[in-house]
Amino acid sequence: xxxxxxxxxxxxxxxxxxxxxxxxxxxxxxxxxxxxxxxxxxxxxxxxxxxxxxxxxxxxxxxxxxxxxxxxxxxxxxxxxxxxxxxxxxxxxxxxxxxxxxxxxxxxxxxxxxxxxxxxxxxxxxxxxxxxxxxxxxxxxxxxxxxxxxxxxxxxxxxxxxxxxxxxxxxxxxxxxxxxxxxxxxxxxxxxxxxxxxxxxxxxxxxxxxxxxxxxxxxxxxxxxxxxxxxxxxxxxxxxxxxxxxxxxxxxxxxxxxxxxxxxx
Amino acid sequence: xxxxxxxxxxxxxxxxxxxxxxxxxxxxxxxxxxxxxxxxxxxxxxxxxxxxxxxxxxxxxxxxxxxxxxxxxxxxxxxxxxxxxxxxxxxxxxxxxxxxxxxxxxxxxxxxxxxxxxxxxxxxxxxxxxxxxxxxxxxxxxxxxxxxxxxxxxxxxxxxxxxxxxxxxxxxxxxxxxxxxxxxxxxxxxxxxxxxxxxxxxxxxxxxxxxxxxxxxxxxxxxxxxxxxxxxxxxxxxxxxxxxxxxxxxxxxxxxxxxxxxxxxxxxxxxxxxxxxxxxxxxxxxxxxxxxxxxxxxxxxxxx
Numbered sequence: 035x036x037x038x039x040x041x042x043x044x045x046x047x048x049x050x051x052x053x054x055x056x057x058x059x060x061x062x063x064x065x066x067x068x069x070x071x072x073x074x075x076x077x078x079x080x081x082x083x084x085x086x087x088x089x090x091x092x093x094x095x096x097x098x099x100x101x102x103x104x105x106x107x108x109x110x111x112x113x114x115x116x117x118x119x120x121x122x123x124x125x126x127x128x129x130x131x132x133x134x135x136x137x138x139x140x141x142x143x144x145x146x147x148x149x150x151x152x153x154x155x156x157x158x159x160x161x162x163x164x165x166x167x168x169x170x171x172x173x174x175x176x177x178x179x180x181x182x183x184x185x186x187x188x189x190x191x192x193x194x195x196x197x198x199x200x201x202x203x204x205x206x207x208x209x210x211x212x213x214x215x216x217x218x219x220x221x222x223x224x225x226x227x228x229x230x231x232x233x234x235x236x237x238x239x240x241x242x243x244x245x246x247x248x249x250x251x252x253x254x255x256x257x258x259x260x261x262x263x264x265x266x267x268x269x270x271x272x273x274x275x276x277x278x279x280x281x282x283x284x285x286x287x288x289x290x291x292x293x294x295x296x297x298x299x
Numbered sequence: 300x301x302x303x304x305x306x307x308x309x310x311x312x313x314x315x316x317x318x319x320x321x322x323x324x325x326x327x328x329x330x331x332x333x334x335x336x337x338x339x340x341x342x343x344x345x346x347x348x349x350x351x352x353x354x355x356x357x358x359x360x361x362x363x364x365x366x367x368x369x370x371x372x373x374x375x376x377x378x379x380x381x382x383x384x385x386x387x388x389x390x391x392x393x394x395x396x397x398x399x400x401x402x403x404x405x406x407x408x409x410x411x412x413x414x415x416x417x418x419x420x421x422x423x424x425x426x427x428x429x430x431x432x433x434x435x436x437x438x439x440x441x442x443x444x445x446x447x448x449x450x451x452x453x454x455x456x457x458x459x460x461x462x463x464x465x466x467x468x469x470x471x472x473x474x475x476x477x478x479x480x481x482x483x484x485x486x487x488x489x490x491x492x493x494x495x496x497x498x499x500x501x502x503x504x505x506x507x508x509x510x511x512x513x514x515x516x517x518x519x520x521x522x523x524x525x526x527x528x529x530x531x532x533x534x535x536x537x538x539x540x541x542x543x544x545x546x547x548x549x550x551x552x553x554x555x556x557x558x559x560x561x562x563x564x565x566x567x568x569x570x571x572x573x574x575x576x577x578x579x580x581x582x583x584x585x586x587x588x589x590x591x592x593x594x595x596x597x598x599x600x601x602x603x
Contacts, residue, residue, distance in 0.1 A: 091301035091310045119602040123407050126596070131589040134407045139602070194597030202599075228303065228310035231601075263305035263542075270306055270537050278533025281358050281541040282526045288545065289365025292552040 074102040074249040075109075075241040077220075082253070084226065085260040092228040095255065097150075098221040101241050105217040108152045108242040110159075110169055113224055115146025115204075115257075116233030122195050138191045139179035145231045147171060147205045150222045152212045158242050167240060167247055171196050171205055203227040232257045306540035307351045315345070316543065320550025327363070327551070328558025329565075330574040331514070332495060333521070335360050336421060338547065339413075339491035340581060349409055351540055353400070353491030354532035358544040360493045360525040363551060364518045371515025378466035378512045381476060382519040385498075388477035389524035392484025397531040400489055404536075407600070411589075416490050418586040424496050425578030432572035439568070467508045467516075476506060480520060488528050493521040496578065 077099030084093055097111060120143045124136040151158065155169055165173050172192070182188040199205035204227065212222040235255040241248045259267060270277045303310045319341060327334030335356050342352035371377055403409040458472035479501055483494040498517045502508045508516070533539045562570060 086303060088303055088305075089301060090303040121407065121600045121602050123598050123600065124596055125593055125598070127592075131411075132591075132593055132596075133411055137407050145601075191597075194595075195599060197595065198597060198599040201595075228301075229308070231308075259305075263303055266305040266542065270533065270539070274534045274537055275530070277537075278530035278539065281533060281539050281544070282361055282529050284541055285358055285361035285526075285529070285544065285548070286365050286522075288548055288552075289362035289367075290369070292362070292548075293366040293369040296552070296556050 072249070073251065075239060075251045076100055077237070077239040077251050077253065079224075079237065079253070079255060082255055084230075084255060084257045086230075086232060086257065086263070087261045088263045090228060092230075093226050095224040095226065096221060097224055097237065097239070098219070099239060099251070100219055101214070101217065103217045103241060103243055103248070107214065107217050107248075108158045109212045109214055109220045109222075110152075110155065110240045110242060111148070111150040111212060111222055111224075112169060112238045112240075113146070113148040113150070113235065114144040114174075115235050116144070116231060117142040118145045118231065119143075120145075120195070120199075122191055122198070124194070138182065140195065141177040141179055143176060143195065143199075144174060145204065145233075146226070146235065147174065147199070148224055149207045150211045150224070151209055152214050152220075154209050159245065159247070163245075163247065167250070169240070171207070202229060204229065226257075230257060232259050302542070302546075304347075304540050304543050306538065307347050307355070307543055309346055309348075311345065311347075313546065316546040317550035319345070320547035321554035322550075323547075324551030324554025325558035325561070326554075326577065328555030328560075329562035330558075330570055330577075331562070332574065333360055333363060333493040334551070335492035336417070336490070336496060336578065336581060340417065340585060343413075347543070348538075349413055350400070350404055350532075350536055350538045351543075353413070353489070354529065354536065354538040355540045355544045355547075356491040357487070357525040357528040357532065358539050358541060359547050359551070361522055361529060362544075362548050363555070364493060364522045364525065366552070368515060368518040368522065371518060374515075376512050376515035377519050378464055378508070378516045379519070380462075381464045381467050381469075381508070381512075382516045384462070384473050384476045385480040385516070385520040386523040388480030389484040389487070389494075389520050390527050392481030393488045393524045393528050394484075394531060395481075396485040396488025397528060397535065399485065401535060403489075412489060413491075414585045414589050416486060418582050418589065420486065420490075420497060421578050421582035422586070424500065425575050425582055427500070428571055428575035429579060432568045432575055435568040436572065464508075467506075467512055469507060471506065476502075479505065480524075484524050487521075487524050493525060495521060 077097060080096040080098075084095070101107065101109065120140045122138045122140065123134045125132045126135040128135065149155070149170055155164060159167075159169065164170055168174065176192070182191060196205060203225070206225075212220055214220045235257060237253050237255060239251045241250070258264075300313050301310045302313045302316070319338070323334040323338045323341070326337065338359070339352050339356045342356065343349050347355075368377065400409065403412050458474050460473045461470060462473045463470050480498070483498050483501075486492070486497065487494040495517050498520075499513055502513045502517060503510060529539055565573075
C-alpha cells in the first residue's frame with residue numbers, strides 16, 4: 035500500500051509546473067519526517083520475501099525493532115496473510131453415519147493470522163481499543179456468503195473457524211513471544227507453516243503504554259511461488275489442456291520405460 | 300528431504316511418497332492388481348486433498364496399466380475388439396464421473412461419497428473373493444470336487460446389437476460390456492481407481508470371457524479411462540499433480556518387481572485369500588471412519 039501511494043505521488047509530482055515544485059518539495063519533506071518524530075516504534079523482518087520453492091517446508095521469520103518507551107511497556111504484533119474463501123462444514127450423525135450437514139462460506143477470511151504480544155492482550159488494552167485497532171481473531175471483520183442472523187450461531191461458527199485454523203497452524207495467538215528488552219529493543223519469531231498461500235502479508239506492530247496505543251508501525255512480507263514448482267503450477271492453470279495431455283504422455287512413457295527396464299528375457 | 304508438491308500445495312517427505320509407492324507397488328505386483336484402491340485412501344489419509352488424490356492416482360494408473368499391458372499384449376492376451384467397446388463405455392462413464400465428482404465437491408459431500416463407494420464396493424468384492432478362496436482352499440483339501448459351469452445363459456444374452464468377439468470366443472450384445480464399463484468408469488472417476496477389481500470379476504462371471512484375456516483387456520481399457528480422467532480433471536479442476544504421480548510411480552515400479560517375485564512363492568488361492576482380506580480391510584477401515592464421531596465436528600476447507 036505504501037509503495038503504491040508513494041508512486042502515485044511521484045507521478046503527480048512530475049505533472050506539476052516548475053513554479054510549484056519547490057513548494058511541494060517542502061511539503062514532501064515534511065511528510066517524510068513527520069511520522070519519524072511522532073512515531074515511537076520501528077520494526078523490520080529478517081526477510082521480506084519468502085519463496086515457496088520445491089524444498090519449502092515452512093519457515094521462521096524474525097521480527098525485530100526498536101521502541102522509545104518504558105521498561106513495562108508492551109508490544110503487540112498482528113501478522114495477517116492474504117484473504118481467502120474458506121468453507122466451514124459441520125458434521126452430524128444421519129442414519130448412523132457422520133455427514134456434512136451445514137456449511138458456512140467465509141468470504142474474506144485471512145489465510146494466516148498470528149497475534150504475538152508481550153503479555154495477554156486483555157491485560158494490555160481495553161476491549162474498545164482492541165476493537166478499534168483490530169487486535170485479535172475476534173476482531174477480524176468477517177463476511178459470510180449467507181449472513182448468520184443469530185448471534186450465538188455466529189459465535190459457534192466463528193469459534194470453529196478459529197479452532198480449525200489454529201489446528202492447521204495458520205491462526206495462532208502467541209502470548210509472551212515478543213521479547214522486549216529494557217523498553218528499547220524487541221524481537222519476535224514468526225512461524226510460517228508449509229501450508230501458507232502466496233500473496234501480501236501485512237505486519238502491524240503496536241507500541242502500547244499504560245493502556246493506550248502510543249504508536250503503530252506497519253510493513254509487509256511478500257510470499258511467492260518460485261522455481262520449477264511455480265512453473266508447473268502456472269502451466270497447469272494457464273495451459274490446462276496441454277498440461278493434462280502432457281501428464282498422460284509422461285505416464286505412458288514412464289510405463290513403457292518401466293516395462294522395458296524390467297523385461298524378462 | 301521434504302518436497303513441496305506444486306499442485307497439491309502440501310509439503311511431504313520424499314521418502315514417504317516413494318515408500319508409499321513402493322509398498323502399494325509391492326502388493327499390486329504380488330497380487331496382480333492395480334493398487335489404486337489402496338493408494339487413493341492412503342494419500343487422503345496423509346493429508347493430500349481428496350480431489351488431488353483421485354486425479355493424481357488416475358495419472359499414475361495410466362503408467363502402471365501401460366507397463367502391465369505390454370507383457371499381455373506380447374503374449375497376444377488382449378482382445379482389442381472387446382477392449383474397444385469397453386473403453387467407449389469407460390470413457391462415457393468416467394466423463395460422467397468427473398462431472399459428478401465436481402458437483403459433489405462443490406456441495407461438500409465428496410469425502411462421504413468416496414468413503415461410501417469404498418465401503419460398499421470393496422466390501423462386496425472383498426467378501427465375494429474371500430468366500431471364493433475359502434471354498435477353493437477347502438476344495439483342494441477334499442479331492443474329487445467338481446467345477447460348476449463357467450457361465451450360464453440368461454436374459455443378458457437376449458439383448459440386441461450382438462457382436463462376435465473372436466479372441467474372447469463370445470457372441471454377445473455389445474451393450475453389455477458397454478454399460479458394464481460405463482458403470483465402472485463412473486466409479487473410477489470418483490474413487491481414484493482403475494476399476495480392475497470390479498471389471499475383472501465382471502468380465503469373467505458376467506460376460507463369460509476366458510480368464511487369460513481378461514487381465515490384458517481390462518488393463519488396455521483402464522489406460523484410456525484413466526487417461527480420460529487425467530485430462531478432464533486437469534482441464535476442469537487443475538488437480539493433477541504429476542510430480543506426485545511421478546514419485547509414486549518410481550516407488551511403485553520397483554515395488555511391483557519385488558512383489559511379483561514374492562507372489563510366485565504363494566499358491567493362487569492363498570494369494571486371492573490374502574488380497575480379499577486386504578480389500579475387506581480397507582472397506583472396514585473406511586466404514587469405521589464413517590460411523591465413529593470425528594474429533595471435531597467442524598472442519599475447514601479452502602475454496603478456490
